[in-house]
Every structure is written in structure tokens, then in C-alpha cells.
Amino acid sequence: TRSTRPQRLLKAVQKHATRGDPQSVISAIDHFCRHSEWAMNVGDEKGSILDSVVSELNPEKVLELGTYCGYSTVRIARLLPPGARLITLEFNADYAAIARQVIAWAGLEDKVQLVEGASEDWIPRMKEHFGIETFDFVFLDHWKDRYLPDTKLMEDCGLLRKGTVLLADNVICPGVPDYLEYVRNGLFYKSCYFKSHLEYTKAEDGLEKSVFLG
Numbered sequence: 001t002r003s004t005r006p007q008r009l010l011k012a013v014q015k016h017a018t019r020g021d022p023q024s025v026i027s028a029i030d031h032f033c034r035h036s037e038w039a040m041n042v043g044d045e046k047g048s049i050l051d052s053v054v055s056e057l058n059p060e061k062v063l064e065l066g067t068y069c070g071y072s073t074v075r076i077a078r079l080l081p082p083g084a085r086l087i088t089l090e091f092n093a094d095y096a097a098i099a100r101q102v103i104a105w106a107g108l109e110d111k112v113q114l115v116e117g118a119s120e121d122w123i124p125r126m127k128e129h130f131g132i133e134t135f136d137f138v139f140l141d142h143w144k145d146r147y148l149p150d151t152k153l154m155e156d157c158g159l160l161r162k163g164t165v166l167l168a169d170n171v172i173c174p175g176v177p178d179y180l181e182y183v184r185n186g187l188f189y190k191s192c193y194f195k196s197h198l199e200y201t202k203a204e205d206g207l208e209k210s211v212f213l214g
């Protein structure tokens with residue numbers, strides 16, 4: 001049977017990227033998505049904004065919601081200091097299998113824990129299962145109607161502390177209106193918008209950075 005797009009993306013990584021070199025993995029995926037097949041990775045333009053937020057924050061404990069093929073997982077993990085940990089949640093077994101191989105090709109498996117399952121099932125288990133008290137940084141890039149309920153769930157589970165940074169992809173395209181209203185007009189966050197473009201296109205999109213006020 002015909003291969004899937006994530007499988008073809010992984011093949012492109014294995015063909016063009018150097019094992020143990022995260023930047024070459026990122027470049028191989030961006031080239032594949034720009035010149036062969038579009039895929040819903042955060043991409044190079046928004047990825048540079050993601051890089052600057054992570055580099056400035058130097059987080060120890062990171063949570064990613066929605067691994068997909070592991071592109072943003074590699075972007076974030078490559079910037080983390082030794083001993084820092086990234087937990088990424090992915091409930092599609094096929095995507096998780098591809099992402100594990102992409103993360104391994106980049107040589108970042110020691111910094112990353114890919115958990116196969118739904119965010120709403122695993123967010124409440126972060127403390128007892130992973131020994132996580134609070135997260136320093138959360139990247140939201142899963143189903144767009146899950147951003148707001150999962151943010152409220154993280155609050156309720158005490159996983160956010162004063163200064164925790166949430167960075168949300170796709171706040172314009174496809175858009176997350178309920179989440180935006182909550183972090184911009186609610187009382188719990190200081191929020192700002194980073195205008196950019198939808199990955200590999202000229203359409204507008206952007207990232208919303210929201211700092212939890214505790």
C-alpha cells in the first residue's frame with residue numbers, strides 16, 4: 001500500500017540529514033515540506049520565533065502538546081541545557097512511531113520523553129508518573145479545540161507556576177479564538193502576539209506567548 005506523508009518525511013530525513021545533527025534534521029524536513037509535500041510542522045519562520053523564546057527562557061521542564069513528526073520537538077530539545085527534559089504527548093501511534101525515529105536521528109532521545117496518549121489523560125498524571133511539579137515552558141500545537149481545555153486542566157493540576165510560558169502555534173490559521181480570548185482578556189496571563197506566516201506559505205499566522213501570572 002502507498003506510504004503515508006509522515007513516512008515519506010522520515011525517509012527524507014534519513015536520506016538528507018546527518019545522524020546526531022539536529023540542524024540537518026530540521027533543514028531536511030523544511031526542504032521536504034517546501035519542495036515536495038506540505039506538512040503541518042511549525043516550520044522555519046515560526047520556528048525561529050520558537051527558538052528565540054526557548055533560548056531566552058532556558059527551560060528545565062518542557063511540555064509539548066502534539067508531537068506529530070517531531071519537528072518542533074527537535075527544534076526545542078536541541079536548545080535545552082544538559083539535564084533539561086522535554087515531555088511530548090502524541091495520541092496517534094503512527095505519528096508517534098515516526099516522531100521517535102526523527103528524534104533518534106537527531107540524537108536527542110536522552111532529552112525527550114515521547115508519551116503515546118491523549119493530553120487530557122496524561123496532564124493529570126505528570127506529578128505521580130513523571131515527578132514533574134511544574135513546567136517552565138509549554139508548546140501547544142495539537143488539535144486547536146484542545147488548547148483551552150488543556151490550559152485550564154494544567155492550571156487545575158497545579159502544573160503552571162508564576163512565570164511559566166505558554167507558546168501556542170496557529171493562533172490565526174487555523175485559529176484558536178476561544179484560547180486567544182482566554183489568555184488575552186483573562187486575569188491569569190500576560191500575553192503577546194508574534195506575527196508570522198503559516199508554515200511554508202505566504203498566509204498570515206502567528207504564535208501567542210502567554211506568561212502565567214500565578
Ligand SMILES: Cc1ncnc2c1ncn2[C@@H]1O[C@H](/C=C/CNC(=O)c2cc(-c3ccc(F)cc3)cc(O)c2O)[C@@H](O)[C@H]1O
Nearest residue numbers: 040066068089090091092095117118119141142143173174
Ligand atoms: C488531545 C491530543 N493528545 C495528544 N495528541 C494530540 C491531541 N490532539 C491532537 N494530537 C496530535 O497532535 C497533532 C495535531 C495537530 C493539529 N494541528 C493542526 O491541525 C494544524 C493545521 C494547520 C493547517 C493550516 C492551514 C491549512 F489549510 C491546513 C492545516 C497548520 C498547523 O500548524 C497545525 O498545527 C497530531 O499529531 C495529532 O495526532
Ligand SMILES: [Mg+2]
Nearest residue numbers: 042141169170
Ligand atoms: Mg501548528
